[in-house]
Amino acid sequence: xxxxxxxxxxxxxxxxxxxxxxxxxxxxxxxxxxxxxxxxxxxxxxxxxxxxxxxxxxxxxxxxxxxxxxxxxxxxxxxxxxxxxxxxxxxxxxxxxxxxxxxxxxxxxxxxxxxxxxxxxxxxxxxxxxxxxxxxxxxxxxxxxxxxxxxxxxxxxxxxxxxxxxxxxxxxxxxxxxxxxxxxxxxxxxxxxxxxxxxxxxxxxxxxxxxxxxxxxxx
Amino acid sequence: xxxxxxxxxxxxxxxxxxxxxxxxxxxxxxxxxxxxxxxxxxxxxxxxxxxxxxxxxxxxxxxxxxxxxxxxxxxxxxxxxxxxxxxxxxxxxxxxxxxxxxxxxxxxxxxxxxxxxxxxxxxxxxx
Numbered sequence: 001x002x003x004x005x006x007x008x009x010x011x012x013x014x015x016x017x018x019x020x021x022x023x024x025x026x027x028x029x030x031x032x033x034x035x036x037x038x039x040x041x042x043x044x045x046x047x048x049x050x051x052x053x054x055x056x057x058x059x060x061x062x063x064x065x066x067x068x069x070x071x072x073x074x075x076x077x078x079x080x081x082x083x084x085x086x087x088x089x090x091x092x093x094x095x096x097x098x099x100x101x102x103x104x105x106x107x108x109x110x111x112x113x114x115x116x117x118x119x120x121x122x123x124x125x126x127x128x129x130x131x132x133x134x135x136x137x138x139x140x141x142x143x144x145x146x147x148x149x150x151x152x153x154x155x156x157x158x159x160x161x162x163x164x165x166x167x168x169x170x171x172x173x174x175x176x177x178x179x180x181x182x183x184x185x186x187x188x189x190x191x192x193x194x195x196x197x198x199x200x201x202x203x204x205x206x207x208x209x210x211x212x213x214x215x216x217x218x219x
Numbered sequence: 220x221x222x223x224x225x226x227x228x229x230x231x232x233x234x235x236x237x238x239x240x241x242x243x244x245x246x247x248x249x250x251x252x253x254x255x256x257x258x259x260x261x262x263x264x265x266x267x268x269x270x271x272x273x274x275x276x277x278x279x280x281x282x283x284x285x286x287x288x289x290x291x292x293x294x295x296x297x298x299x300x301x302x303x304x305x306x307x308x309x310x311x312x313x314x315x316x317x318x319x320x321x322x323x324x325x326x327x328x329x330x331x332x333x334x335x336x337x338x339x340x341x342x343x344x345x346x
Contacts, residue, residue, distance in 0.1 A: 005329050006240055012228045012250075012325040094224045125257060126221045154307075155257065187307060187315050 016130055019099035023106070023133030033219055034106075034116045036134035038156055040149070041122030043142040044166045044199060046074050049117055050081040051199035055209045057084055060114040060216065065089055065105040067097045067121050074119060085109060096126035099133045114216060124149065128156035135219060138162040143170045147181040150188050157188040162211065165196040168203055222258060225325060226266040230274050233330050237276035242332035245280040249329050253322035255289035255302050276332070289322025 011017075027034050039045050046066075053062050064086040066075040075088035089105045091097060097120055109116065118134060120127040137160040141149050144167060150157040157163065163185050165178065182194050195211060197204045229248065237245050248267075252258050264282055271277045289302030295314035302322055307315050 001243065002334055003246060003331055004334055005331050006236055006242070007329045008232070008236060008327045009329070010232065010327050012225055012232070012327060015232065016228070094227075095221055096224060098224075126224060129257070130224075 013129065013131075016098050016100070019103070020131035020133035023099055023103055024135065027106075027133070027135060028219070030111060032111075032113050032116060033136075033216055034102075034118060034132075034134045036118050036120055036127070036132050036137040037140065038120045038124065038127045038137065038160070039122060039140035039142070039166075040124055040145060043122070043140045043145065045119050045122065045140055046077055048140060048164065048166050048197070048199040049119060050078060051202070051205060052208060052212070053078070053082045053084055053117070055205065056115065056212055057082060059213075061112060063109045063113040063116040065102070065109060065116065065118045067091055067101070067105075067119060069093060069095070069121060078119075085113075091121055094121075094126075095123050096121055096130045097132050098130045102132040102134075115212070124153040124156045128153075128159055136161040136215070138164060140164045140166050141181070142167040143174050143176045146174075147177055147184055150181070150184040154188050157185055157192065160189065160192055163192050163194045164208060165194065167198060167200070168196045169198040169201045222263045222266045223270065225258065226263060226270050229267070229327055230270055230277055232327055233280070234274045234276050236330060237332055240332065241334070241336075242276060243335050245277045245330050245332045247281050247283060247331040248277070248327065249283045249285065249331075251285045251287055251324060251326040251328050253287045253289060253324045255319065255322045256325050258325060260284050260286065280330075285328070287322055287324060290320045291317050292320045293317045 037045055056062055062084045064078050064084055067089040069091055072088040075086045079086040087105050087108045089101055139156055139160045178196060185192055185194055195208050197208050233245055233248050267282045271280055290299050291302045292299050293309035293314055294316045296312040298311040300310050307317055309317055
C-alpha cells in the first residue's frame with residue numbers, strides 16, 4: 001500500500017456549469033426560452049408568476065416548473081390558476097436546483113413551449129451559485145423585505161437580468177425608497193433592468209409583460 | 220443547508236476520481252475556498268463528515284480547506300484591497316467601479332489516496 005496525491009484542480013461547479021451550457025444550447029435549438037425565477041421565501045413568486053402567465057399565455061405557449069424542498073402546493077396553484085402545464089420538482093432537502101434537476105423537469109414537461117418559467121427554491125444564496133441552464137434569470141424583491149437586499153445578497157443580484165420589485169401596493173406602509181433600491185441594484189449590476197409592480201392591483205404589469213415580449217422576440 | 224449541496228458535489232467528484240484511478244480509499248481531500256465564496260468552513264466540514272459515510276471511497280477521508288483571501292480591484296484608481304474589509308467601495312478613492320480579483324473560488328485541489336499497487340496510478344488505459 002502507498003499513498004499518492006491525485007491532482008484535480010477543478011472547480012466544484014465545473015460539471016454543473018457544463019451541463020447547464022448543454023441544456024441552454026438544447027433549449028435554443030428548440031426555440032424555447034427558460035427563465036430562472038429566484039427570490040426570498042414569501043416575496044410573492046407564485047402570485048406574480050400567475051398574474052404574468054395569464055397575460056403572456058394569450059399569445060405564447062407557457063410551461064412552468066416549480067421547485068421546492070417538499071410539497072406541491074405551488075404547482076397545484078399555478079396549474080389551477082393559469083391552466084398551463086406545470087411540473088413539480090423536489091430538491092430532496094437541497095436549497096437550490098442544479099442543471100441536472102432542471103433537465104429532468106424539462107423532459108417531464110415535454111416540448112413545444114415558447115417560454116418556461118422555473119420557480120427556484122425560495123432562497124437568495126444557493127440558487128445563485130448553481131447555473132440551471134436558464135436563458136436568463138430574474139430576481140423578485142418584495143417591498144416588505146427592504147432596499148438593502150442587493151447589498152446583503154450580492155451574487156444573486158449580480159447574476160440576474162431582471163429585478164422585479166413586487167408588492168408595490170404595500171409601499172405606503174413601509175419605509176421603502178424605490179430610487180435607493182434602484183441604486184443598490186445598479187451598484188451590483190449595472191446591466192439589470194428594474195421593474196416595480198403589484199401583481200395584486202396590476203400596477204405596472206404592462207411594463208413587465210412588455211419586457212418579456214421584447215425578450216422573446218430577441219432570442 | 221447551503222453547504223451540504225456543495226459538499227455532495229465535492230464527494231461525488233472525489234469518489235469518481237478515486238474510482239477512475241483505481242484507488243483503495245481516499246485519505247484526504249484538499250480544497251481551496253475563497254473567503255467571499257459564501258461557504259462557512261465549520262459548517263462545510265461538519266457536512267463533509269456527515270455525508271462522507273455514504274460514499275464508496277471517502278468514508279475515512281479528512282478535509283483540508285485552504286482559505287483564499289478575497290481581493291478587489293478598483294477600475295477608477297487601479298488600487299487593490301481586501302474585500303472582506305471594504306466590500307464594493309474602494310478605500311483609496313471611494314469608487315464603487317470595482318471588481319473581485321480572487322476569493323470566490325470553490326476548488327477541489329487534490330485528493331490523497333491509498334493504492335494497493337506501487338506502480339500505475341493513472342486511469343486504466345484499457346477503458
